Amino acid sequence: RYRKTIIAGNWKMNNTLSQTKAFAEELKPIMPRGKWCNVVLCVPATNIQSAVRLFKDCHIAIGAETCHYEDHGAYTGEITAEMIKEAGAKYVIIGHSERRQYYNETDFTVNKKVHAAINAGLFPIICVGESLEQRELGVTMELIAYQVKCALAGVPADKMRHVVIAYEPLWAIGTGKTATAEQAGEVCQAIRAVIRKLYGAHVARSVTIQYGGSMNAKNAAELLAQPDVDGGLIGGASLKPADFVQIINAAN
Ligand code: 3PY
Numbered sequence: 001r002y003r004k005t006i007i008a009g010n011w012k013m014n015n016t017l018s019q020t021k022a023f024a025e026e027l028k029p030i031m032p033r034g035k036w037c038n039v040v041l042c043v044p045a046t047n048i049q050s051a052v053r054l055f056k057d058c059h060i061a062i063g064a065e066t067c068h069y070e071d072h073g074a075y076t077g078e079i080t081a082e083m084i085k086e087a088g089a090k091y092v093i094i095g096h097s098e099r100r101q102y103y104n105e106t107d108f109t110v111n112k113k114v115h116a117a118i119n120a121g122l123f124p125i126i127c128v129g130e131s132l133e134q135r136e137l138g139v140t141m142e143l144i145a146y147q148v149k150c151a152l153a154g155v156p157a158d159k160m161r162h163v164v165i166a167y168e169p170l171w172a173i174g175t176g177k178t179a180t181a182e183q184a185g186e187v188c189q190a191i192r193a194v195i196r197k198l199y200g201a202h203v204a205r206s207v208t209i210q211y212g213g214s215m216n217a218k219n220a221a222e223l224l225a226q227p228d229v230d231g232g233l234i235g236g237a238s239l240k241p242a243d244f245v246q247i248i249n250a251a252n
Contacts, residue, residue: 045065098173161203191228
C-alpha cells in the first residue's frame with residue numbers, strides 16, 4: 001500500500017476535559033495495538049494539550065477542528081495554526097461543512113487555512129462535499145474538483161504528503177444517512193484523479209483520502225474496502241470508545 005490509512009474522530013463541540021479523561025480511560029484497555037492504521041482524534045481546542053498526554057499511550061495523534069489563516073492579530077476568539085501546533089496537535093480539520101455552513105468558511109478561506117496549517121507544520125484534513133441539491137443536479141464531480149483545486153491552490157507537490165482530503169457529502173453529515181460504498185468510492189477515486197492532474201501519479205498515489213459522513217461501526221468495513229477510501233473522518237461514532245475501536249479494527 002502506498003499510503004497511510006487514517007481513522008480520525010471529529011468530536012465537534014462535544015466532551016469537556018473531564019469527559020475527555022473518562023473517554024481515555026474507557027478506550028485504553030480496548031485500544032487495538034500494533035496495527036498499521038493511523039488513529040487521530042480531533043478535539044475542541046481547550047482539550048488539545050490534555051488529550052495529547054492522555055492518548056499518547058494509545059498512539060493516537062491529536063487534531064484541532066479549525067484554525068485561523070493569519071498567524072496573529074486582532075481576531076477575537078480565534079486561534080492560529082501555530083498555537084495548535086505548540087499545544088501538541090498534529091492535524092487540523094479545515095473546511096468542515098459545518099464551518100462552511102455556520103461560520104462563512106469559503107473555498108478561499110479554506111485555501112488560506114491550508115497554507116497556514118502547512119506553514120505551521122500541521123497536517124490539514126481538508127473537507128469537501130456536495131449538497132443533496134448538487135448531487136441531484138448531477139454536478140457532484142465538477143463541484144468536488146473545484147473545491148479540491150481551490151483548497152490546494154499554491155500548495156507545492158513536496159507538501160502534499162502532509163495533506164489529507166476527506167470526502168463528506170453534506171447529505172450524510174449528522175443525518176444518519178451514509179453514502180453507499182460505491183458512491184463514496186467513486187468520489188474518492190475522482191478526487192485522486194484531480195490530484196493526479198495537479199501533481200502527477202506519484203503524489204496522487206500517496207495522498208490519504210477519507211470518507212466522512214455517518215461512518216459507524218456497522219458500515220465502516222464496507223466503506224473502507226473501497227480501493228480509494230483510505231480511512232474515515234468520524235463524527236458521532238467517535239464519541240463512543242467501543243464504536244471507535246470497531247471502526248479502527250475495520251480499517252486493519
Ligand atoms: C459526520 O460523520 O457527521 C462528520 O461530520 C464527520 O466529520
